Amino acid sequence: MVKTFAVIGLGLFGRKVCEVLIEKGGEVIAIDNSPDQVNKVKDFVTQAILLDTTDDETIDDAPLDHVDAAIVAIGDNIEASILTTTLLKQIGVPYVIARAVNKTHYRVLKKLGADEVINIEEDEGRSVALNLINPSVLKKVILSKNVILSEINLPKNFIDLKVGDLDLKDKFSIRIMAIRRVLTKLDSDGNSIREELFLYIEDVDKFLDGDILLVSGATTDIEKFSSSIEV
Known part of the structure; x- marks a missing residue:
């Protein structure tokens, strides 16, 4: 059965997540509030959407009813990351993975109900x-x-x-x-x-x-x- 994923935030990290999910046979709904970022992925993802995921009315209209998981790949905009994660849980997305940029951000995302939180910078620094x-x-x-x-x-x-x-x-x-x-x-x-x-x-x-x-x-x-x- 093909799984459907929403990737929100289409910077370098988000685009790479989209690429790998598509390569592995998944369907990807790619979302960003920047037209330039959406244009970068529109030719290889299942659906590319220009959308502000921090707005509760806007996100209600997004086609997220049947996604298996959402990846909040938003980078340095901590407020947008927190709001997006909160709204995704509120609308019933079954599994939300969020990217954190520091330990405080990590703890907040976990308290908000993110099912999984990853800290790219910390993990990479630890690995090096x-x-x-x-x-x-x-x-x-x-x-x-x-x-x-x-x-x-x-x-x-x-x-x-x-x-x-x-x-x-x-x-x-x-x-x-x-x-x-x-x-x-x-x-x-x-x-x-x-x-x-x-x-x-x-x-x-x-x-x-x-x-x-x-x-x-x-x-x-x-x-x-x-x-x-x-x-």
Whole structure:
């Protein structure tokens, strides 16, 4: 079943949300109070609307009756973000995701009933800092508010150990889900061929130098683990 989303605020962040939702097969109603911003998305979204979402009479006329979720992507205009989030909840949008620009804004949006609040600047700043402090963490995917999936370089002291030798669940409350392993072979002409394997943990006899671990757990637990390892 195709899902329908409303994206309100069509700056860089909002436009990117529209693009990805469309690419993944969703229907997108894109809304902004700027004609220039609406024009930038009108050719690839399902519907582009010039609308002031801070006006309760105007927003009542918007075609939002059947949207599955609304994303309030408004940037620095905190008042507009707050009013829009409030009105979306009042008209019964089932799931509202709002963008916050600081901690106070975050708390206000949560109190207003936003189902999910994201702080782009804070999250990105945290990510940059963590990558500098813990270069062993390669990539991460957010699974829920507190749980992430991360790729981590194999610690040196894990080399040649067996999966059963580790006790990460009890020590750090994290799980190793799989391993990404790169093998180099020679073809018949003596040329190197790089082969990448994705191995589920039950298929791994022991860890090899160069393995990349795919681990899941709470953000703080993975940070604690990655800070403790030697790479």
